[in-house]
Amino acid sequence: MECVYLNKDIKFTNNTAIALGFFDGIHLGHRNLINTMKKKAKELELDSCVVTFDKHPLSLAFNKYAPKLISSNEDKIKLFNTLDINKLVFLNFDEEMMNTNPEIFTKQILVDQLKVKSVIVGFNYNFGHKGIGTPDLLTQLGKDYNFDVTIVNPYEVDQEVVSSSLIRNLITSGKVDAVEKYLGRKYSITGKVIRGKGLGRTYNIPTANIGVGSEHITPEPGVYLTSVIYKNKVYDGLTNVGYNPTFKNHAFSIETYIYDFSKDIYGEELEIIFVERIRKEKKFANVNELIHQIEDDIALIREKYL
Ligand SMILES: Cc1cc2nc3c(=O)[nH]c(=O)nc-3n(C[C@H](O)[C@H](O)[C@H](O)COP(=O)(O)O)c2cc1C
Numbered sequence: 473m474e475c476v477y478l479n480k481d482i483k484f485t486n487n488t489a490i491a492l493g494f495f496d497g498i499h500l501g502h503r504n505l506i507n508t509m510k511k512k513a514k515e516l517e518l519d520s521c522v523v524t525f526d527k528h529p530l531s532l533a534f535n536k537y538a539p540k541l542i543s544s545n546e547d548k549i550k551l552f553n554t555l556d557i558n559k560l561v562f563l564n565f566d567e568e569m570m571n572t573n574p575e576i577f578t579k580q581i582l583v584d585q586l587k588v589k590s591v592i593v594g595f596n597y598n599f600g601h602k603g604i605g606t607p608d609l610l611t612q613l614g615k616d617y618n619f620d621v622t623i624v625n626p627y628e629v630d631q632e633v634v635s636s637s638l639i640r641n642l643i644t645s646g647k648v649d650a651v652e653k654y655l656g657r658k659y660s661i662t663g664k665v666i667r668g669k670g671l672g673r674t675y676n677i678p679t680a681n682i683g684v685g686s687e688h689i690t691p692e693p694g695v696y697l698t699s700v701i702y703k704n705k706v707y708d709g710l711t712n713v714g715y716n717p718t719f720k721n722h723a724f725s726i727e728t729y730i731y732d733f734s735k736d737i738y739g740e741e742l743e744i745i746f747v748e749r750i751r752k753e754k755k756f757a758n759v760n761e762l763i764h765q766i767e768d769d770i771a772l773i774r775e776k777y778l
């Protein structure tokens with residue numbers, strides 16, 4: 473797969489079939505749409521292509537309404553790489569893009585630069601200035617500019633339309649065990665191990681804290697059963713997400729006790745896969761009570777699951 477950050481000088485040589493959207497998470501609805509696009513590409517002998525933005529459109533004009541994201545651009549590149557498509561195109565979402573009307577977007581970017589012959593979008597796709605472009609308008613523009621348009625019906629699981637927002641709501645309400653049936657995999661966060669306060673080590677419960685960008689979604693504070701991927705090996709983990717309320721003014725952290733593991737991994741990359749929430753985060757009267765609770769959590773999980 474070729475990854476293209478589009479600028480005005482780039483013009484494709486091959487004709488393309490294009491799936492359009494933001495694709496946060498690359499959930500089962502997205503995968504279904506991308507399969508439709510790949511079939512079209514094959515049938516019409518076109519390059520298969522996903523076109524998305526480098527940042528969420530709301531982050532430019534209405535940052536406070538912009539959602540925290542399930543996948544970073546890096547995650548997206550990794551995931552699309554497994555889907556056997558020819559090209560992933562990131563459009564730079566800037567002021568100019570935000571103010572481009574749907575017809576100009578279609579003509580200048582899709583037709584002239586990306587040489588589109590087939591566009592595939594979902595039933596609820598919006599595009600162009602203030603999102604005024606609809607699938608019906610795209611169909612009309614397709615007649616004017618000679619490309620076909622496929623509008624994909626809502627993809628549902630258990631009578632629920634799969635969407636990035638639905639999955640984000642499950643994550644932020646701690647229901648991580650319900651994510652997989654919509655996302656097609658468990659929810660995970662990848663980050664580098666950073667230094668915490670080092671308190672865990674002093675009472676013999678070492679934990680790996682991972683650093684996560686502020687634009688990334690995180691689960692509701694609590695203690696989670698997790699799987700930890702370190703250097704392609706899977707370990708069991710118990711992860712605390714939150715503000716460690718037993719301590720005053722503790723910063724938000726994601727820290728994991730890794731079972732049967734004792735390496736120094738500061739600076740190294742971990743993927744934390746969230747399996748299920750075990751309990752909410754609690755404020756304890758003193759550190760001793762906290763330590764007892766964490767020791768009980770660790771023992772209970774070993775007994776019940778490992
Ligand atoms: C399994 C587990 C459960 C935890 N539960 C809580 C909790 O309920 N309340 C709390 O204040 N801190 C909780 N913590 C966080 C501890 O306060 C934290 O490990 C300790 O402050 C060390 O922090 P540090 O990484 O900044 O050194 C938990 C940690 C782990 C590993």
Ligand SMILES: Nc1ncnc2c1ncn2[C@@H]1O[C@H](COP(=O)(O)OP(=O)(O)OP(=O)(O)O)[C@@H](O)[C@H]1O
Nearest residue numbers: 493494495496501593594597626627634635636637
């Ligand atoms: N369940 C679905 N069924 C069919 N098409 C979908 C589905 N979910 C998304 N799409 C389509 O996939 C493309 C990318 O989706 P996009 O990320 O923009 O929407 P989304 O998953 O509904 O996210 P959000 O919940 O943030 O609106 C769009 O063309 C969209 O219409």
